[in-house]
Amino acid sequence: MLTDAGYAVIGPQISDGAIVYEPLESAADLPQGWIDEQAGGHYRLQQNTRPALFDYVVGPHSWKRYLFPPRQRLWQAERNDQGFQINTDQPATPRYAFIGVRSCEIKAMQIQDRVFNNGHFADPGYQTRRENAFIVAVNCARPGGTCFCVSMDSGPKARQGFDLALTEILDDERHVFMVETGSDRGRDILAQLALTPADMTDINAASAVTQNAVKNMQKAMPDGVETLLKRNLEHPQWEAVAQRCLSCGNCTMVCPTCFCTTVEDSTDLSATVAERWRQWDSCFSVDFSYIHGGSIRREGYSRYRQWMTHKLAHWHDQFDSSGCVGCGRCVTWCPVGIDITEEARAIQDSEKEASA
Amino acid sequence: MKPEGLEHLLKEHPLFDQINPDYLAIIAGCAANERFNAGATIFREGSPADKFYLIRHGAVALEIHIPGREPLIIDTLHEGDILGWSWLVPPYQWFLDARAVQLCRMVSLDATCLRSKMENDHALGYELYRRFMPVAAKRLQAGRLQLIDMYAQPSERA
Amino acid sequence: MNQTATAPASESINSGLQPGADPMLPVPYIIQKTRRELRDTFTLELTPALNSDQPFHFAPGQFTMLYAFGYGEVPISISGDPANPGTLIHTIREVGAITRALGRLKRGASVGVRGPFGVGWPVTAAEGSDVVILAGGLGLAPLRPAIYQILAQRARYGNVCIYYGARSPADILFLQQLQRWRGRFDITVEVTVDRAPADWSGRVGVVTQLLTRASSQSGFDPVHTIALVCGPEVMMRFCASALNEQGVGDERIYLSVERNMKCALGFCGHCQFGPGFVCKDGPVYRLDQIKPLLTIREL
Numbered sequence: 107m108l109t110d111a112g113y114a115v116i117g118p119q120i121s122d123g124a125i126v127y128e129p130l131e132s133a134a135d136l137p138q139g140w141i142d143e144q145a146g147g148h149y150r151l152q153q154n155t156r157p158a159l160f161d162y163v164v165g166p167h168s169w170k171r172y173l174f175p176p177r178q179r180l181w182q183a184e185r186n187d188q189g190f191q192i193n194t195d196q197p198a199t200p201r202y203a204f205i206g207v208r209s210c211e212i213k214a215m216q217i218q219d220r221v222f223n224n225g226h227f228a229d230p231g232y233q234t235r236r237e238n239a240f241i242v243a244v245n246c247a248r249p250g251g252t253c254f255c256v257s258m259d260s261g262p263k264a265r266q267g268f269d270l271a272l273t274e275i276l277d278d279e280r281h282v283f284m285v286e287t288g289s290d291r292g293r294d295i296l297a298q299l300a301l302t303p304a305d306m307t308d309i310n311a312a313s314a315v316t317q318n319a320v321k322n323m324q325k326a327m328p329d330g331v332e333t334l335l336k337r338n339l340e341h342p343q344w345e346a347v348a349q350r351c352l353s354c355g356n357c358t359m360v361c362p363t364c365f366c367t368t369v370e371d372s373t374d375l376s377a378t379v380a381e382r383w384r385q386w387d388s389c390f391s392v393d394f395s396y397i398h399g400g401s402i403r404r405e406g407y408s409r410y411r412q413w414m415t416h417k418l419a420h421w422h423d424q425f426d427s428s429g430c431v432g433c434g435r436c437v438t439w440c441p442v443g444i445d446i447t448e449e450a451r452a453i454q455d456s457e458k459e460a461s462a
Numbered sequence: 463m464k465p466e467g468l469e470h471l472l473k474e475h476p477l478f479d480q481i482n483p484d485y486l487a488i489i490a491g492c493a494a495n496e497r498f499n500a501g502a503t504i505f506r507e508g509s510p511a512d513k514f515y516l517i518r519h520g521a522v523a524l525e526i527h528i529p530g531r532e533p534l535i536i537d538t539l540h541e542g543d544i545l546g547w548s549w550l551v552p553p554y555q556w557f558l559d560a561r562a563v564q565l566c567r568m569v570s571l572d573a574t575c576l577r578s579k580m581e582n583d584h585a586l587g588y589e590l591y592r593r594f595m596p597v598a599a600k601r602l603q604a605g606r607l608q609l610i611d612m613y614a615q616p617s618e619r620a
Numbered sequence: 621m622n623q624t625a626t627a628p629a630s631e632s633i634n635s636g637l638q639p640g641a642d643p644m645l646p647v648p649y650i651i652q653k654t655r656r657e658l659r660d661t662f663t664l665e666l667t668p669a670l671n672s673d674q675p676f677h678f679a680p681g682q683f684t685m686l687y688a689f690g691y692g693e694v695p696i697s698i699s700g701d702p703a704n705p706g707t708l709i710h711t712i713r714e715v716g717a718i719t720r721a722l723g724r725l726k727r728g729a730s731v732g733v734r735g736p737f738g739v740g741w742p743v744t745a746a747e748g749s750d751v752v753i754l755a756g757g758l759g760l761a762p763l764r765p766a767i768y769q770i771l772a773q774r775a776r777y778g779n780v781c782i783y784y785g786a787r788s789p790a791d792i793l794f795l796q797q798l799q800r801w802r803g804r805f806d807i808t809v810e811v812t813v814d815r816a817p818a819d820w821s822g823r824v825g826v827v828t829q830l831l832t833r834a835s836s837q838s839g840f841d842p843v844h845t846i847a848l849v850c851g852p853e854v855m856m857r858f859c860a861s862a863l864n865e866q867g868v869g870d871e872r873i874y875l876s877v878e879r880n881m882k883c884a885l886g887f888c889g890h891c892q893f894g895p896g897f898v899c900k901d902g903p904v905y906r907l908d909q910i911k912p913l914l915t916i917r918e919l
Binding site: 534540543 | 787805817820826828829830832852
Binding site for chain 3: 181182183185188189190191192194221222224227228229279280311334339365366367368370371372373377380382387390394395396397398399402403404405407408412419420423424
């Protein structure tokens with residue numbers, strides 16, 4: 107039905123042993139009955155006894171790969187008598203429908219919205235893709251082993267920012283979805299479906315689903331982390347984490363809010379046609395802070411500090427919110443299992459010890 | 463010039479700003495007026511540091527001579543500056559060459575005279591060290607900043 | 621002048637982009653004139669390739685992203701006169717592949733321009749104050765528009781002092797202009813170099829020394845002074861200390877910060893400097909806003 111409405115439907119499916127977000131042909135593509143086991147540096151899919159469609163949580167992909175593509179041609183230019191002519195023709199951007207968007211991921215999109223329209227400048231491509239995107243949220247029934255959305259106030263239940271939101275109710279008697287609408291677009295789609303109005307029993311059952319996720323969440327970001335980190339820009343913990351950090355940049359690639367990019371300029375062999383491509387970059391690379399002659403952040407400690415203090419502290423100054431949604435991806439996909447919540451807690455504990 | 467006149471010149475110099483008049487009188491006893499024409503050598507590296515100078519007017523270049531190279535000016539001193547601190551540090555020899563870039567009018571202070579007065583009166587000694595130390599420290603700090611060659615092309619940096 | 625008044629904010633002019641225009645697209649400009657300033661430094665004078673009389677309005681201290689066809693873009697401060705927006709002037713040092721490519725371009729060649737971007741020097745807000753300009757190396761280029769504007773409205777300012785430090789006599793940027801300015805009776809201009817051959821009759825020493833020596837001769841009144849500082853970060857740090865020693869408060873000292881920059885729009889993340897983005901919160905900052913950041917290593 108979304109396809110009929112002109113949307114390119116993207117949803118979760120299994121590829122290379124992980125849940126990824128790819129074009130979805132039918133509901134049969136959904137990883138029914140699978141859950142993910144996640145911990146620091148650990149991700150494994152497992153067949154579950156429950157035949158739920160959405161019992162897994164987030165995988166290595168996030169929706170930013172569609173709204174903010176990893177590699178994008180910004181423009182092409184051709185030399186002419188007046189210097190050069192810029193050609194901005196972009197391949198037509200599909201209108202995406204995202205199926206199975208988690209509450210933390212909606213929050214991540216809203217965070218990136220402020221990045222790509224910062225009051226001074228707006229990225230037109232992002233604006234178009236974002237405005238067109240139809241969002242079908244799914245409320246989480248279980249937390250992943252690295253999730254901490256409750257402490258970031260970003261889940262597990264989606265409260266706004268969706269067109270439709272589903273809660274999967276699966277018990278001995280039934281397997282149904284409770285659906286909420288969040289927009290006129292959502293209502294229009296819903297109007298084409300045969301639905302049963304939810305009663306109090308259904309609402310309570312749906313509420314119990316997300317309560318279960320809250321109850322079982324094992325990780326939390328310490329309170330007051332913004333000011334904690336700002337007070338501790340110089341702290342031995344940065345060096346301690348640098349001993350483990352490989353500067354691989356995985357955390358920045360899987361993070362649904364990380365937005366840094368670099369550009370690549372090139373020409374054809376005759377130097378008449380030039381292009382600029384933009385691609386995801388990571389503050390973990392030494393080149394990231396290069397200014398003529400040398401890089402500002404030469405050591406691992408300063409690059410980890412940049413990433414973590416940006417995400418949890420300076421983001422507030424830049425965009426009026428934290429840059430972290432507690433999805434846990436950076437913890438799961440860190441090859442050495444560095445846990446951002448534990449690093450924050452180590453700094454917090456050192457302060458407590460110092461004042462004890 | 464009479465000592466009273468020199469005392470007046472000394473008092474005007476920032477080095478002796480608000481100094482005890484009794485000390486000023488003692489110091490003036492070691493002072494003399496001097497003048498160097500443009501190009502004149504004021505002192506040479508390795509020669510006895512038997513004086514120091516308060517520059518009243520003019521400019522002095524401190525140079526280092528490197529065999530096979532042009533002499534290099536590493537500092538210049540101007541009106542209000544002090545020329546020379548080697549007189550305070552054994553073995554009391556000049557570390558650099560000093561050359562008058564323009565006509566210079568200076569008050570010189572006899573180092574042997576002053577050192578013996580400082581030895582006899584440690585309070586005077588302290589007072590002079592206290593005033594010289596910042597001059598020496600500033601010059602050391604400036605030298606260190608020059609050392610980093612901050613305006614060099616990255617590829618040319620030492 | 622009211623001593624309790626807080627020091628002024630820095631100044632900017634909104635980007636001359638057409639509303640709705642894509643801020644990521646370079647606009648073609650034609651090189652009208654090139655000028656070799658120093659061994660490794662040159663100046664380009666540009667006019668728009670289309671609508672060639674379209675003025676390029678900017679505030680002193682703002683920068684553009686300058687594009688060498690096929691090579692890429694670099695942030696370059698504007699070094700021209702803001703009262704002459706018909707020509708866009710940049711003074712560029714050859715430090716990398718893109719700046720070297722720009723340096724090879726001849727009159728009539730084209731470059732791409734985006735901007736102007738960023739927050740500039742508080743030139744208008746400094747009216748009524750003494751102004752101390754401390755420049756080091758190429759740092760004189762981003763300050764030159766401020767100097768033009770101040771000299772054009774000289775009567776609106778108190779004492780004006782320009783203190784410039786360069787590596788050697790051969791590395792003094794805008795030498796003839798400095799000599800002209802020095803010939804005026806209404807400003808103080810002092811130049812010093814880090815090292816010099818024996819035939820040099822000017823000053824040798826670091827630029828901070830000009831400041832300490834100058835103020836003993838009452839070049840400016842510290843509590844009524846706005847200081848504009850531009851040069852290598854280490855030079856600016858020590859200039860700030862020297863200004864403090866002279867009694868100029870942090871809230872009266874402005875400096876221009878340099879960081880890696882890919883977009884100048886706040887999108888690419890490269891120019892982050894603590895809580896802000898140099899491309900939009902800077903490059904000119906008031907010292908009290910960034911002082912704690914300047915001493916944190918590798919921030």
